[in-house]
Amino acid sequence: MKTPQGLQALIDDGVIDEVLRPLKSGKEAAVYVVRSGHDVRCAKVYKDMAQRSFQQRVQYQEGRKVRGSREARAIGKASKYGRRQQEQAWKNTEVEALYQLRDAGVRVPEPHGYFHGVLVMELVTDAEGFSAPRLGEVELEPEQARQFHRVLVRQVVLMLCSGLIHGDLSPYNVLVGPDGPVVIDFPQVVSAAGNNAARTMLLRDVNNLTAYLGRWAPELLETWFGEEMWALFEAGELTPDTQLSGTFQPDERAVDLDSVRDAINEARQEALIRQQGREAAEEED
Secondary structure (H helix, E strand, O other), X not given: OOOOHHHHHHHHOOOOOEEEEEEEEOOOEXXXXXXXXXXXXXXXXXXXHHHOXXXXXXXXXXXXXXXXXXXXXXXXXXXXXHHHHHXXXXXXXXXXXXHHHHHOOOOOOOEEEEEOOEEEEEOOEOOOOOEOOEHHHOOOOHHHHHHHHHHHHHHHHHHHHOOEEOOOOOHHHEXXXXXXXXXXXXXXXXXXXXXXXXXXXXXXXXXXXXXXXXXXXXXXXXXXXXXXXXXXXXXXXXXXXXXXXXXXXOOOOOOOHHHHHHHHHHHHHHHHHHHHHHHHHXXXX
């Protein structure tokens, strides 16, 4: 096939030898199957900011570290330089997360380097050597669904213990290899300690997987693994070896912040109406 523009520099530098075929094209990047020596790998070419459709980037970037004070100021001012730095940081995030999570024992593709803005990594295959299907594309037996759920919950725990939350985990960000599920796609990874929406995103990740796998094993729909692991994480008691039960008793005394906000807004509105009434009465006098 014709070499995509984003991969020509890798061929010129000898990083890869040949582009074999496109694998997938998504909202963030296009992925190609490539040959590097005797190895078949995949290359992820990130799309430019103007081409991407991924929304709510600010929410995902909260809590991420910026390399220098100059870069941080530029990003804060949204200058041309700052936008370039923000774009580069967005692309670097997945690379750094893959190395960090791989070292932590999370089932992710093995990274083979980041060159000219392109991530080269392991091509996850099925038992026959073909590109592995996504979890959302396969039919499962009940016991297989339970097993996959156990494995994936463990991956979320390992990620959380590493300080990271996937942030966009779904059956379509999980590949089914011969040894079980492999988690992919991390450009939107979230800082567990530095992002105010971390808990919400963690629960969404776990619930997405539970809802899907619960189609084959309905008892999974009665579990509360996300809530349980977050409570342990907040208490500093979550470890990679923690055995979760899937049960969780919410604190019924917890403050309902939405109700509090509604009450505050109603009080403010009533005060404004009373103030306007007093002013009208004073004008009549």
